[in-house]
Amino acid sequence: GAVVSQHPSWVICKSGTSVKIECRSLDFQATTMFWYRQFPKQSLMLMATSNEGSKATYEQGVEKDKFLINHASLTLSTLTVTSAHPEDSSFYICSHPAPREDTQYFGPGTRLTVL
Amino acid sequence: GEDVEQSLFLSVREGDSSVINCTYTDSSSTYLYWYKQEPGAGLQLLTYIFSNMDMKQDQRLTVLLNKKDKHLSLRIADTQTGDSAIYFCAERTRGGADGLTFGKGTHLIIQP
Numbered sequence: 142g143a144v145v146s147q148h149p150s151w152v153i154c155k156s157g158t159s160v161k162i163e164c165r166s167l168d169f170q171a172t173t174m175f176w177y178r179q180f181p182k183q184s185l186m187l188m189a190t191s192n193e194g195s196k197a198t199y200e201q202g203v204e205k206d207k208f209l210i211n212h213a214s215l216t217l218s219t220l221t222v223t224s225a226h227p228e229d230s231s232f233y234i235c236s237h238p239a240p241r242e243d244t245q246y247f248g249p250g251t252r253l254t255v256l
Numbered sequence: 257g258e259d260v261e262q263s264l265f266l267s268v269r270e271g272d273s274s275v276i277n278c279t280y281t282d283s284s285s286t287y288l289y290w291y292k293q294e295p296g297a298g299l300q301l302l303t304y305i306f307s308n309m310d311m312k313q314d315q316r317l318t319v320l321l322n323k324k325d326k327h328l329s330l331r332i333a334d335t336q337t338g339d340s341a342i343y344f345c346a347e348r349t350r351g352g353a354d355g356l357t358f359g360k361g362t363h364l365i366i367q368p
Contacts, residue, residue: 175355184260184344185299187355200355234298236355243287243306243348245356249298 144168145248147235153254154225161221162251164235170215171237175245176208179232191218191235225255260359262345267365274332276362278345281326288321289346289356290330299344302330332364340366 148163164174172193177185189210190198197210209221222229232252236245260280268274280288289304305312305319305328312319318331332339342361348354 177355177358182360184358184360185346185356187357190355236299244289244301244304246301247291247299 144246147248147251151252159223164218166216174218174237177234227255230255259357262359262362265363269367274335276330278328282349284349285347287348291344292341294341
């Protein structure tokens with residue numbers, strides 16, 4: 142069964158508004174979660190590493206003031222896209238490291254469309 | 257340039273073997289992964305290989321790693337229509353809980 146859930150699965154918003162995406166670890170307390178972005182026909186690009194109880198680590202070129210990450214508990218990380226614009230339209234996917242295997246479990250993704 | 261490269265498309269006949277290739281540039285890669293993504297779905301881990309191995313087999317899947325050439329392949333035996341998906345190669349280079357670097361994905365097309 143699924144070990145990582147995301148909500149919502151898709152969202153459409155107007156330009157200039159903010160959108161919050163939730164990522165939940167269903168059966169594992171994750172001190173670290175990852176946020177990726179996937180544009181159509183492109184690969185997943187790591188945006189940031191979310192750390193429970195501390196600030197997120199952002200990859201080069203990702204605006205931390207635009208993509209706010211909060212990891213307030215061991216099972217929930219949120220990504221807020223602030224003042225969204227059409228170029229922010231993408232598929233946002235979260236993941237967390239698997240507990241015993243050296244890999245990651247991915248969520249089903251959230252499709253964001255900004256009009 | 258790209259850290260992980262893959263061909264964008266592969267077309268095979270049902271019942272044949274599919275071989276999806278991937279090259280990477282970082283010699284410090286520790287683990288290499290193959291993920292499957294079906295339309296509208298999330299990523300599904302298919303298999304992974306540690307960098308000190310050269311082959312791993314799991315049922316219909318065989319992973320070959322040529323560390324010298326930084327080349328990874330995924331062979332799917334007896335390809336079925338349900339194998340139609342996008343296959344992503346990914347690497348992890350840094351120790352600890354770090355994110356993965358993905359290729360652009362190979363779209364596997366199955367011909368009847």
